[in-house]
Amino acid sequence: MKQTDRFSYLTIAIAVLALFLTLTGCGGTKKNVRQADIAVLYTGDVHCAVDENIGYAGLAAFKKELEAQGAQVLLVDTGDAIQGAPIGSLSKGAVPIAIMNRLGYCAMTLGNHEFDYGQATLRTLSEQATFPFLSLNFEDQASGESVYQPYTTVERDGVQIAFVGVTTPQTLTASRPAYFMDETGNYQYTFLQDATGAALWDATQQAVDAARKDGADYVIALTHLGIDAATAPYLSTELIAHTTGIDAVLDGHSHSVVECERVQNREGKRILLSATGTGLTHIGYLLIDRDGNLSTGLVTDDVPKDADTAAYIDEQKAAFAQQLQQPVATVKDALVTDDPVTGVRIVRNAETNLGNLCADAIRAATGADVAVMNGGGIRAGLRAGTITSGDVLGVFPFGNHLRIIEVTGQQLLDALEFAVSAVPEENGGFLQVSGLTVTFLADVPTPVSLDDAGMFNGVEGERRVQRVLVNGKPLQTDQTYRLAGTDFTLQGGDGYGMFANCPVLEADAGLDFDALLQFLTGDYLENASDYAPAYGDGRIAAIS
Numbered sequence: 363m364k365q366t367d368r369f370s371y372l373t374i375a376i377a378v379l380a381l382f383l384t385l386t387g388c389g390g391t392k393k394n395v396r397q398a399d400i401a402v403l404y405t406g407d408v409h410c411a412v413d414e415n416i417g418y419a420g421l422a423a424f425k426k427e428l429e430a431q432g433a434q435v436l437l438v439d440t441g442d443a444i445q446g447a448p449i450g451s452l453s454k455g456a457v458p459i460a461i462m463n464r465l466g467y468c469a470m471t472l473g474n475h476e477f478d479y480g481q482a483t484l485r486t487l488s489e490q491a492t493f494p495f496l497s498l499n500f501e502d503q504a505s506g507e508s509v510y511q512p513y514t515t516v517e518r519d520g521v522q523i524a525f526v527g528v529t530t531p532q533t534l535t536a537s538r539p540a541y542f543m544d545e546t547g548n549y550q551y552t553f554l555q556d557a558t559g560a561a562l563w564d565a566t567q568q569a570v571d572a573a574r575k576d577g578a579d580y581v582i583a584l585t586h587l588g589i590d591a592a593t594a595p596y597l598s599t600e601l602i603a604h605t606t607g608i609d610a611v612l613d614g615h616s617h618s619v620v621e622c623e624r625v626q627n628r629e630g631k632r633i634l635l636s637a638t639g640t641g642l643t644h645i646g647y648l649l650i651d652r653d654g655n656l657s658t659g660l661v662t663d664d665v666p667k668d669a670d671t672a673a674y675i676d677e678q679k680a681a682f683a684q685q686l687q688q689p690v691a692t693v694k695d696a697l698v699t700d701d702p703v704t705g706v707r708i709v710r711n712a713e714t715n716l717g718n719l720c721a722d723a724i725r726a727a728t729g730a731d732v733a734v735m736n737g738g739g740i741r742a743g744l745r746a747g748t749i750t751s752g753d754v755l756g757v758f759p760f761g762n763h764l765r766i767i768e769v770t771g772q773q774l775l776d777a778l779e780f781a782v783s784a785v786p787e788e789n790g791g792f793l794q795v796s797g798l799t800v801t802f803l804a805d806v807p808t809p810v811s812l813d814d815a816g817m818f819n820g821v822e823g824e825r826r827v828q829r830v831l832v833n834g835k836p837l838q839t840d841q842t843y844r845l846a847g848t849d850f851t852l853q854g855g856d857g858y859g860m861f862a863n864c865p866v867l868e869a870d871a872g873l874d875f876d877a878l879l880q881f882l883t884g885d886y887l888e889n890a891s892d893y894a895p896a897y898g899d900g901r902i903a904a905i906s
Contacts, residue, residue, distance in 0.1 A: 400518055402582065402648040405854065406614030407640035408439070408472070409446025410458055410676075410759075413675050415643045416661075418461050422668035424645060424661065425465065429611045434518040438525055438733050440638075441473025441586035444487065446741060448686055449679060449756040454479045456815040457678045463492045464674060469514050469586040471527035472497040473614060479761055496584060498561055498569040499554040509551065511570040515578055521650070524578035526569045526608075528585040530615050531555035531596050535816045547862075549815075552715040553900055556814050559595035563604035568606040580609045580656075581646065583695070587615025589637070592787055599625050602633045608863030610634040610648055610656055619644065624656045642838050655905040686752030688850070690714025691882040697744040702896045710737035710788040713898035717794030720874075723881035725796040728766050728871045730846035732774070732797035732832060734888040736856055738790020739848060739874075755877050762848035764848060764871035767864040771832075771839040776860045779827045780818050783808040787903065792857030795901055804904040817859035828905075848874055 402427060409847040412418050423438075429436045434798035443462065444455030455476075461532035462470070474493050476484060488495045489727065491492040497514030513526040530555040534542060542551040554561040566583070573581050587598040594600070598613040602625040611633060613620065624632035636658035643662040696702070697716035699709040709717055720740055725733035769777075781793035784800045830837040844867060845852070852861050892899065 369882060390412075399652045400436070400521060400523070400650040400652075401428050402438060402472035402523070402612075402647040403428075403744070404438045404584070404638065404648065405443070405642060406440035406612070406646070407442045408458070408615050408642055409475070410444065410450035410457060411447065411641040412449060412461055413672070413679075414641055414644055415671075416665050417605065417642055417667065418465060419667040419669075419672040419676060420665040421642070421645055422465050422671040423666045425612045426668060427753065428457060436468050436516060436518070436523070437462075437469040438582075438612065439467060439473045440584050440612055441529065442475045442614060443473070445475040445723035447480050448752050448759060450834065451755060451759040451761055452682050452685075454483050455578055456490065459487050459491050460650055460678065461671075461675060463490075464492065465673065467491075467493045468516050469493055469496055469525045469527070470493075470673045471586050471614070471902050472500065472510060472529045473586040474530055474536040477541055477752055480538075480541055481665060483855065488591070496525065498510075498526055499531065499565050500533075501552050501554065503552050512565075513573045513581075514631045515576060521648075522577050522579045524573035524576070524581045526573060526581060526583050527674065528562070528583060528601065529553060529567060530587050530588060530593065532593060532816055535835060535855060537849050537855070540849070555596075555816065557595075558712070559600055559604070560594060563601060567605050567607070568600060570605060574607055580650065581607055581609045583608050585611055585613045585733045586615045587613060589620070590616040592784060592789065598635060602619055602627050602635065604628055608633055610636070610658065610777060612646060612648060612658075612660075612787045619660070623684065632782065636660070645900070646777065647787045671779040681751075686750060686755065688751050689748050690751050690754060690879060691886070692748055693744050693746050693882070693886075695894045696746045696896070697893060698896050699740055699743045705786070709740050710790055711785050711905075712792075713900075713902040715893045715896055715898055716740060716757070717896050718796065718901060719881070719886065719893055720878060721794045722846075723878045724764060724846050724874065725865045726881055726885055728764055728846035728868070728878035730766050730844040731795075732795070732843055733846040734777070734793040734798075734851060735847065736790060736851050737792040737794060738870055740794070749882070752880065755875055757845055758874045758878055760848075760850070760874070762850050762874045763869075763876060764846060765849045765872060766844055766846045766868040766871055767852050767861060767866055768842050769845045769864050770859065771841045771843065773860045773864065774788040774832075774845065775827065775830060775837060775839060776818065776821065776841060777858060778802075778830060778857065778862070779808075779825055780810055781822055781860045782904075785811040785826075789856075791851075792856065793851075796831050799829075799901050799903075800827060801829040801833075801903045801905060802826040803828060803906070805906050812857065813859070817857045817861070819855065846871065 444458045497510045515524045617640040618637045620637040623635045638644040720735045811819045815818040
């Protein structure tokens with residue numbers, strides 16, 4: 363082949379690639395990020411990883427670099443920013459919000475974990491924030507009005523960009539249900555949950571239309587919905603499919619990493635969808651060039667740290683350092699949330715030694731017959747060796763209170779059936795257990811039915827759970843048992859509606875963190891060998 367021919371083929375290849383990028387809006391690079399007129403940088407599911415991976419200091423440095431080169435930069439977040447690590451729990455979200463204020467965020471969608479500190483705290487945080495909290499579908503049931511702004515519009519160089527916020531309707535059960543009820547146990551708030559998702563799509567369309575009517579040139583949806591099948595029908599892809607007028611969706615909730623996808627909307631137009639994963643491993647971007655073309659992508663490396671931001675975060679963390687660094691116990695064997703061979707998280711669909719330890723700690727602290735701990739509430743493992751109070755708080759960062767209720771054997775059986783309903787898929791409501799041995803059929807379709815709010819509604823068909831022992835004896839459906847767990851689970855969190863009318867024997871039996879700390883410094887030391895196997899001791903057995 364002649365040299366000139368090679369150049370000709372190369373020219374054609376470059377032209378084809380350029381056409382592809384124009385048509386798809388995908389494949390952005392750092393170079394074209396730095397050449398953009400308007401760059402929307404977005405984060406999601408940070409979960410208080412303020413200085414991990416790229417970190418907020420890396421985000422600040424990248425923002426400054428773009429601004430120095432003439433780009434108009436907007437910072438937004440798709441939710442779950444203030445919870446998930448000690449710095450968030452100990453400050454009840456105030457430190458992450460202070461950092462976001464410093465960086466100059468202009469909007470954040472409320473994720474389900476923004477509600478974990480209660481309504482009053484969330485309202486206080488919204489007043490402390492220099493940017494609006496968005497949620498078009500979090501409504502007061504009595505008035506039918508949004509509690510927070512459905513959208514906000516930002517102007518740059520004469521261009522009006524509207525950000526609409528959408529919160530997963532599963533927040534009603536993914537956060538503490540009691541936070542959304544009045545004193546009599548009736549729901550005061552709704553996230554527009556229904557069996558089809560239609561209420562959510564209609565509300566989204568109304569917000570988009572209102573933003574357009576207000577003069578928005580672009581409408582960007584900041585969604586905390588995700589793309590996991592388990593969250594259907596409330597998927598970001600479904601939102602796109604049932605609406606028009608949205609130019610791009612920046613998504614969160616499922617911790618998915620999506621650089622760029624195109625999803626057809628109701629009119630057949632292909633809409634950009636992107637997601638950053640979790641823990642600031644990526645910075646997401648949406649670029650708008652002077653011709654009105656949009657593209658999305660992710661930045662993952664070569665990001666320096668902004669010294670001023672890093673120093674500010676260090677100052678914030680220093681306030682908690684002495685408390686968090688105090689050694690509290692010695693762990694003989696690693697206590698895990700992830701499979702030690704594959705590294706895949708398993709605490710939400712299988713027994714682990716840390717799950718057993720957490721459930722045992724709750725039972726020991728309460729003196730209950732049996733105890734449960736939802737796998738979604740166990741947020742980090744414990745390495746072998748000396749551990750600190752910060753390590754323990756990393757396991758239980760939510761500050762849940764323990765509760766003891768009286769349940770019938772039938773209610774307990776229903777709860778265990780619900781707990782394994784999603785296996786082999788992950789489910790934050792999967793229960794780690796103490797005082798119980800559960801055998802279930804993994805290859806039988808789940809017979810569990812749910813109501814419109816995602817709460818347990820009964821069992822229809824063959825049960826997965828085949829055998830349950832309570833402290834070595836067969837479970838009796840007509841017998842009553844003292845059940846301990848977090849108030850999150852026993853008040854209906856994750857959908858455990860079968861506990862709604864159970865007698866409360868003790869409403870506040872202490873904090874989950876304190877129970878785990880006490881157990882590690884006492885009972886664990888005496889029985890460490892019981893927790894050596896990473897996959898537990900056979901309390902939960904899946905059979906075919």
